Every structure is written in structure tokens, then in C-alpha cells.
Amino acid sequence: MxxxxxxxxxEVFRRLDDYLDRELSTEEMRxxxxxxxxxxxxxxxxxxxxxxxEDVKDKLRRIAMPAGLLDKVHAAILRAQAxxxx
Amino acid sequence: xxSGESATGTAGRAGSAASFEGLLTPxxxxxxxxxxxxxxxxxxxxDLVQEAAYHAYRGFGSFEPGTNFKAWFFRILTNAFYxxxxxxxxxxTQVDLDDTPxxxxxxxxxxxxLHSRSEDPATALMDxxxxxxxxxxxxxxxxxxxxxxxxxxxxxxxYQEIADxxxxxxxxxxxxxxxxxxxxxxxxxxxxxxxxIIARMAAGPExxxxxxx
Numbered sequence: 610m611x612x613x614x615x616x617x618x619x620e621v622f623r624r625l626d627d628y629l630d631r632e633l634s635t636e637e638m639r640x641x642x643x644x645x646x647x648x649x650x651x652x653x654x655x656x657x658x659x660x661x662x663e664d665v666k667d668k669l670r671r672i673a674m675p676a677g678l679l680d681k682v683h684a685a686i687l688r689a690q691a692x693x694x695x
Numbered sequence: 696x697x698s699g700e701s702a703t704g705t706a707g708r709a710g711s712a713a714s715f716e717g718l719l720t721p722x723x724x725x726x727x728x729x730x731x732x733x734x735x736x737x738x739x740x741x742d743l744v745q746e747a748a749y750h751a752y753r754g755f756g757s758f759e760p761g762t763n764f765k766a767w768f769f770r771i772l773t774n775a776f777y778x779x780x781x782x783x784x785x786x787x788t789q790v791d792l793d794d795t796p797x798x799x800x801x802x803x804x805x806x807x808x809l810h811s812r813s814e815d816p817a818t819a820l821m822d823x824x825x826x827x828x829x830x831x832x833x834x835x836x837x838x839x840x841x842x843x844x845x846x847x848x849x850x851x852x853x854y855q856e857i858a859d860x861x862x863x864x865x866x867x868x869x870x871x872x873x874x875x876x877x878x879x880x881x882x883x884x885x886x887x888x889x890x891x892i893i894a895r896m897a898a899g900p901e902x903x904x905x906x907x908x
């Protein structure tokens with residue numbers, strides 16, 4: 610019988626993605642956090658996944674809109690306004 | 696009277712356009728970045744953002760002030776993407792997911808001996824992969840995974856918010872996102888191998904080894 614107040618490595622592994630995205634219940638978040646705090650293997654996996662996610666987010670978000678898009682968007686709004694006034 | 700109403704109407708419209716643009720302008724970098732990953736093409740991305748702005752302004756009357764304008768706009772952006780580009784290529788997305796296990800990069804970097812070469816193998820690897828490599832990896836995902844992954848990576852959305860934007864169940868978002876990440880990791884690994892990054896890293900000194908000179 611599994612200890613209800615403690616997650617096994619397998620149980621943490623299955624929840625790792627949701628844990629990284631804070632999509633677990635408060636209780637499950639706590640159980641995963643406590644496991645990771647005491648299990649070096651799961652902690653290493655968690656750290657690895659987190660670093661990859663952070664890095665991908667950071668790199669994808671560095672993109673700025675091209676010069677000129679703001680004017681084009683403004684023109685699109687004027688066009689919409691002229692065609693169908695709200 | 697008529698001219699008075701007309702003047703009020705014009706002022707109202709101008710005010711509406713100004714408040715719409717005030718809400719939209721701060722989102723345009725993120726909107727363009729998202730459109731770029733969806734369309735995988737700079738010219739199409741610009742077109743998509745303009746089209747979304749056009750539709751959003753026309754539907755601005757249905758936007759409830761005080762609610763999440765960003766989520767509302769991104770729903771219009773993704774809908775515009777689907778209606779414009781999806782019918783063009785209804786690619787059957789046959790993906791061999793069983794082929795891509797969990798923790799793909801973790802296992803691959805470990806097997807390549809990189810964990811004994813760095814205390815932080817994830818950062819060591821990602822530092823070698825530039826913005827272009829990451830963009831290419833996302834772009835390689837089949838559409839259904841790419842759309843969810845793009846919304847996830849570009850914004851700090853919860854699964855439910857992505858589900859609301861795409862009008863799909865939250866479980867669909869969860870499974871597509873988790874699978875999408877596995878495919879993304881596989882793509883990143885392939886790019887790293889193609890660029891000789893893994894071979895170079897694997898040739899580096901082991902951790903704790905005595906450095907020469």
C-alpha cells in the first residue's frame with residue numbers, strides 16, 4: 610500500500626510536466642516538491658526539464674515585430690473602420 | 696440633429712479605435728512572434744497579424760471591457776490562422792509518438808556522456824542552440840502540436856486559457872502540449888547533432904578531470 614502522503618519516483622515522473630507548469634492541485638504540488646527536495650535523481654530530471662523550458666521560452670520571446678508592422682496594423686484598423694463602423 | 700448625431704458617432708468611432716489600438720499595440724511583438732511560429736514565414740506572419748487586427752476591430756463591440764483582451768485577441772489570431780492556412784494543407788499528422796520517450800533530451804545527453812562533463816547539462820546544451828535553432832525545432836512540429844506549443848511558450852498561459860483560446864477541452868491541450876514537448880526535444884537534439892554540437896561537447900573534458908595547462 611502506497612504511502613498517501615508521499616510520492617514515489619514513478620508518481621513524480623508521471624506528474625513532472627504538470628508540475629513544471631503548476632497545473633497540479635496544491636496538495637500534489639506539495640507532494641512533488643517534497644519528493645524532489647529529497648530525491649537527487651528526480652531533482653536532476655526536474656532541473657533539466659525546467660532549464661530547457663525556460664531557455665526555449667526565452668529564445669522564442671526575443672522576437673520583435675518588424676519595423677512597419679505597426680503602421681500596417683493601423684491601416685488595417687482604418688480599413689475595418691471604413692468598411693463597417695461599429 | 697442629424698449632424699449632431701453624426702459628430703457624436705464619428706467621435707465615438709474615433710474613441711473606439713483609439714482605445715482598441717491602445718489595448719492592441721503592447722501585444723504586437725507577442726502577436727507577431729506567435730504568428731511567425733504558426734505560419735513559419737515572416738511575410739505570412741505580418742499578414743496574419745494585420746488580418747487579426749482587422750477582424751478584432753470589427754468584432755470589438757463583442758469584447759467585454761475588463762475581461763482579458765489579450766486572450767480575446769489571440770483567439771481571433773488563431774482562428775484567422777486556421778481559416779486562412781489550414782485548408783491549404785490538411786496534412787495528416789501522423790506522428791510516431793511512441794518513438795519519442797519522456798525526458799528525451801535528458802536521456803540522450805546522459806547517453807552521450809554530457810552529464811559527466813557539466814553540472815548543468817541542460818544549460819550547457821541550450822547555450823549551444825541559438826534562437827534560430829529553437830525556432831526551427833518548433834517549426835518542425837505538426838500543426839496541432841505547434842499551435843498549442845506556440846501559445847504555451849510565447850505567453851505564460853495556463854492550460855485552461857489555451858483551451859479557451861482554441862476552443863478545445865483542457866485535456867486536449869495537456870496531451871498535445873506534453874507530446875509537443877517530447878517532439879520538440881527530439882527536434883532540438885537532431886539539430887544539435889546536425890550542427891556537430893553534440894560531438895564537440897562529448898569531446899570536452901569530463902567534470903572533475905585535471906585540466907591541462
